[in-house]
Amino acid sequence: MEHEAQRAKRTTSRRSFLRTSVAVGAATTISSGLLTTAVPAFARASGTSSSGLTKGDVAILRFLAAAEIIESDLWQQYNELGGIQDKEVPGGSGSAIYTRHLLKLDTDMSQYIHDNTEDEISHFTFIDAYLKSQGADPVNLDHFRHLPSSKATGAQQIGRLTNLMQLTVDTSWWTRYRSRTENPDLGDTFAQAVPGLSKGQFPAIPRSDDDLEPRDHIQAIANTAGFHFGFIEQGGSSLYPSLAQRVTNPEVLRILLSIGPTETSHFQTWHDKAGNAPSLTDPKSGLVFPNLNAAPFGGQDFQTNLIMPEPTVFLNRKFPPVSIIRPTQTEGAAMGAVKALTDDGLFIGQSPEFLALLNDLAQQADAAVRGA
Numbered sequence: 001m002e003h004e005a006q007r008a009k010r011t012t013s014r015r016s017f018l019r020t021s022v023a024v025g026a027a028t029t030i031s032s033g034l035l036t037t038a039v040p041a042f043a044r045a046s047g048t049s050s051s052g053l054t055k056g057d058v059a060i061l062r063f064l065a066a067a068e069i070i071e072s073d074l075w076q077q078y079n080e081l082g083g084i085q086d087k088e089v090p091g092g093s094g095s096a097i098y099t100r101h102l103l104k105l106d107t108d109m110s111q112y113i114h115d116n117t118e119d120e121i122s123h124f125t126f127i128d129a130y131l132k133s134q135g136a137d138p139v140n141l142d143h144f145r146h147l148p149s150s151k152a153t154g155a156q157q158i159g160r161l162t163n164l165m166q167l168t169v170d171t172s173w174w175t176r177y178r179s180r181t182e183n184p185d186l187g188d189t190f191a192q193a194v195p196g197l198s199k200g201q202f203p204a205i206p207r208s209d210d211d212l213e214p215r216d217h218i219q220a221i222a223n224t225a226g227f228h229f230g231f232i233e234q235g236g237s238s239l240y241p242s243l244a245q246r247v248t249n250p251e252v253l254r255i256l257l258s259i260g261p262t263e264t265s266h267f268q269t270w271h272d273k274a275g276n277a278p279s280l281t282d283p284k285s286g287l288v289f290p291n292l293n294a295a296p297f298g299g300q301d302f303q304t305n306l307i308m309p310e311p312t313v314f315l316n317r318k319f320p321p322v323s324i325i326r327p328t329q330t331e332g333a334a335m336g337a338v339k340a341l342t343d344d345g346l347f348i349g350q351s352p353e354f355l356a357l358l359n360d361l362a363q364q365a366d367a368a369v370r371g372a
């Protein structure tokens, strides 16, 4: 853990040295914005390690390990309160009322939450073990686990990497996967399925037992989780194919091509379940979950059973529509993922060092060049 913090500081001081006009000291004084303008000197260097991995391959795997650790941390919090706590995914003892309201989205929600959590843990554990086997540094973010846990009965009281209690959930993935004529890679933007969730800050887990009533309040929290699940997993669905385009080593490519589609199988499940979120208005926050099958929603862009990726434009509008993952643009994909997770509110309360490290890992991944 300390290892990562030291790495962040080391990288920072190297940059400070390189950019002598900028007086920068410890990582604590650095904003992530400063770091986004710099490309690490060693990331630009080409060549392969003794293991056959390029620096770019290692950078991509290290960023993905960090992303998977972050995913595991948030899924763990969901599992403690709304999943199944067992030897595969230990920790917590469940919140019966929160769980009951999650089950409104599907009677198998607890099992799916458990399995998604286990999958993410396996992803980062595997990638870290693979990095080690290749003589590369694994990623460990334990040093940054200091965000508070939910105080609701059922949650462990331990430090967390992510904050699920102040989310601003981008629900445009809903309409993006329904559009037949638009693609984010061609510059198109998409309407929100739940406009209220994309503004303001909302809990996706009960913050304390006070959040367990009234009924429509805890249902709104469960609904928020339901849409957040889809947001997280569609992000992974895009991230892997986006970064795979920069991988050089065939085995690393195989890893990305084998893990990435499991994110998509998660997404497909959550896409289906989010459509079952009961329409309501949260009496405490005023957050509205609309009926997506009725006016002014409904139709091609909102109908809840249109969960298969609709064929749309790809590469160039001159080609016939095709059913695809979207976006898959490779340029800046890792930084795009960091921005999406940051905008989501997941890192509210996190330290500048954490954000600096995450930005650093993303920049190195984005600097990877296929074949270089």
Ligand SMILES: [Fe+2]
Residues within 6 Å of the ligand: 068, 071, 119, 120, 123, 236, 263
């Ligand atoms: Fe994953």
